[in-house]
Amino acid sequence: MNNLTLTLAATFAALSLAPAFAADTAPARFDPAQTFAPYSYPQPANAYRSASGKPGPMYWQNRADYRIKATLDPATRLLSGSEVISYTNHSPDALDVLWLQLDQNRYRKDARGAFTSTFPTEFTDGYRISSVEVEDAHGRTQPVKWIVSDTRMQVQLPTALKAQDGQLKLHIAWSFTVPGEFGGRMDVNPSKNGEIFEIAQWYPRMAVYDDLRGWDTAPYLNSEFYLEYGDFDYAITVPWDMIVAGSGELLNPQDVLTRTEQQRLEQARRSDKTVMIRSADEVTQPSSRPKQSGTLTWHFAMHDTRDVAFGASKAFVWDAARINLPAGKSALAMSVYPAESGGDAAWGRATEYLKASTEYFSKQWYPYPWPVAINEAGTAGGMEYPGITFDHKLAKGRSLHMVIAHEIGHIWFPMIVGSNERRDAWMDEGFNTFIDVYEADAFNHGEYAPKRDGEYAPGKGNPADEIAKVLQDQDAPPLLLGADMVPEKYRHPISYFKGAFGLVLLREQIIGPERFDPAFRRYIATWAYKHPSPSDFFRFMESETGEDLGWFWRGWFDHNWQLDLAVQKAAYTDGDYRKGVDVTVANLDQLVMPATLQLVYDDDSKQDVRVPVETWQQHRSYVVHVDGTRKLKSVTIDPVRALPDGNRGNNSFAMP
The missing domain is CATH 2.60.40 (Immunoglobulin-like)
Known part of the structure; x- marks a missing residue:
């Protein structure tokens, strides 16, 4: 209190x-x-989603497991691959079509998103789909018809996938040219020792079929993601001199690392201090690779995740340290960055920042669930994916700590609590900015505190006074507005700052930490690896804290009162x-x-x-x-x- x-x-x-x-x-x-007045929740309570804000007795969720093989040709920037998606339909509905997300088509000149913003300033041809086949439960494979519409692909099934645990496998072959230094989500960017590839949204991904809308096929304009959970097994083939850092756990270190690097990696698993896996001096030494010609295939796996991403470069310096988790468990914090980004004032402390923030969030809210957490330095400066973040290679000191803590904080929202970022950005950015506030207070006795004075506020003054200015802006949109409808001018003030400040008000002024904190922890644990709606959050917090908060949801979320x-x-x-x-x-x-x-x-x-x-x-x-x-x-x-x-x-x- x-x-x-x-x-x-x-x-x-x-x-x-x-x-x-x-x-x-x-x-x-x-x-x-x-x-x-009595509050009308945006989504109804029913057998799928209870009035308590918890999954109902008939809650269901479909599942997508992936096996992916991909090859990166850095000379042509061509990424080509094939994947097998094992899709399970737990819904009560038979599905005659499947929908997939093709985010790379956002970079086409004729993409819908090209007419909603000035991003990107250069373009690619998007995906080239070579083949789509369906394998039934008996192992029979046959080609199927597919239709591409902007950033979505509809697959027309020869036989409807049965309700309640029907299964099939979808085989897709594809390729695309990696976008250059634009886009904000992924790119390829230069460094003095070679290009850095930040690869995300790189394979056709299943759209979500849920109890709220059926197929959620909102096109990818600029807002982020909504994805199903599953297990991933993926392999990336690159030239021999490149290092790959990928979501999840590296399964074949003996094939892609030198004996010395393997030993250093094991040392890092036991060390609270940062251990160099590949130093700046070693970056230009061929002996830092287990072979000096041809290609190497890096094999990764990740469980209970909605996505994977990776980075690749021959320029990577690599360091790591142990993350101490609750109940005596541990994980590994790693950073990869070009030599010119190193030093104690910059990326030389990146793993320290990553380790500390992951430990804080794990202790305060919910344990980090995967074996590795990674920072990659590039120019997609401030982007998150499960187990890996892309942070700016020029960031230093306070700004580097801020971006690392914020991006790894997205592991909790929306990577663990799988809200719909494409529709409810505040449940992603607002929640994450909220937990950042207290992480900044905790890090190294407040070295970079207080965060509440404004990285995401329009000014640098008292945060309550700053958000009051936003509320006075007659053009500012409400929080309960689709993410793609929020003008760029208001994206941070509303989705980030107002979303976060609303939770600060709930915790510090309306409910009190002694009731808010346990309820918020239970919310995370209850909806971990599931898809909560805004109404689920509203109902859950009311039920768990014992407060009727309809007046607050109406004034703060429905309106800018x-x-x-x-x-x-x-x-x-x-x-x-x-x-x-x-x-x-x-x-x-x-x-x-x-x-x-x-x-x-x-x-x-x-x-x-x-x-x-x-x-x-x-x-x-x-x-x-x-x-x-x-x-x-x-x-x-x-x-x-x-x-x-x-x-x-x-x-x-x-x-x-």
Whole structure:
């Protein structure tokens, strides 16, 4: 519980809330009947999703397992591959078609996304699909018809895939040219010792079929992803002199690493200090590779994940250290980066940052689930995939720590808790920015704290005042708007900053950490590797914390309502300060919040009184009686400026 609430607990016995005897003088902009009306959740409760916010007794989720083989030709930038998707239909519906995501088609000149933003500034031909075949449960394989529509592909099945555990295997052969230094999600970029490939969204991926929409086929415009979970087994063939860092665990180190590198890797698994696997001096030495010609195939596996990505370069410096996880478990933190990005002021500390943030998130919220976590340095500076992040090679110090902690934080949202990023960006970016706030406080005794003062705020001031500016912007969209409908100008202020600040308000002002933290942990554990909707989160937090929060969901998520709390008057009871003081507080705008009322007496002592949100269910203004025996100097509502009050000029009243 925060200090304000502790102060409240100590003084609550002295407080009595009297019926309002002054007329409600606030303007009609605030309507209690509207603010506190029964809340209509965006998605219904049913047998699939319960009213408690948990998966219902009939909840189901389809599954996609992948076996992928791919070859990268760095000279032509051609990535070619084949995959087998083992798809299981757990739904109650027979499926006559399958839908897949073809994200590389976003880079075509005729892509829908090319008409929604200026990204990218150069183009490719997208995917070249060579063949699509379906293998049934009896091992029979036959070609099938497929239709490509923008960034989606429909596969027409010869026989409908039966409901409730029907299975098939989909065989696809494909290739594409890796985009250059553009796009923000993946690229190829130069370094002094060779090009760096950051490869993501690189294979045709199953779209999600769920109980909310059936096939969720929102095209890839710019917003991120919604994917099924499964196991991945994938192999990447590259020239002999390249290092590959991939999601999951490297299965064949004996084939692709020297004996010395294997020994160093084992040392790193036992070390809390960063161990060099391949030093800057060794990058240009052919002896740092187990062979000096031809190709090498790097074999990886990852379980219970929705995606995989990888990086490849002959320029990689490579270091690693142990991650200490709850219950005595451990994982491996690794960083790969060009030599010119090294040094203690920059990427020489990257693994330290990755290790610390992963340990913090694991202890505070939910254990990191995979054997390896990786940073890769490039120019897709700030992008996340399961088990691997792409962070900018020029980042240093505070900015490098910030981007590493933020991107690895995405492991929890949405890689573990698999929300729909393409529709509900705030459940991804907002949740992750929220947990970043406290990681920054924790890292190395607050070396880079506080984060709450603004990487994602429009300015660098008090975060409550900054978000109040966003709320005052009449063009700002609400949080409950599809991600692709949010203009770029508002993407960070709304999806990141407002989404995160809403959770800070819930934790620190509305609910309190002692109830919020256990509920949030249970939310993560309950929806791990599943697909929660906004309503699932809303219902879960209400049920677990014991609060009816419809007023908050409506004001903060459905709308950009503004807050204006005021102290309108303070007078001694019956004109005698020894009988206490009557303070008239008012709510002047549509948003409501619980607040702290601070009284300062003539001896400079202070008394904090909590004004609960229920105060405003029937009133626009209210008289709070506070017992006391000293003369009053002043009274202020929200004295520490924790609330997004858009007009602080009326927050205080000084006694004459």
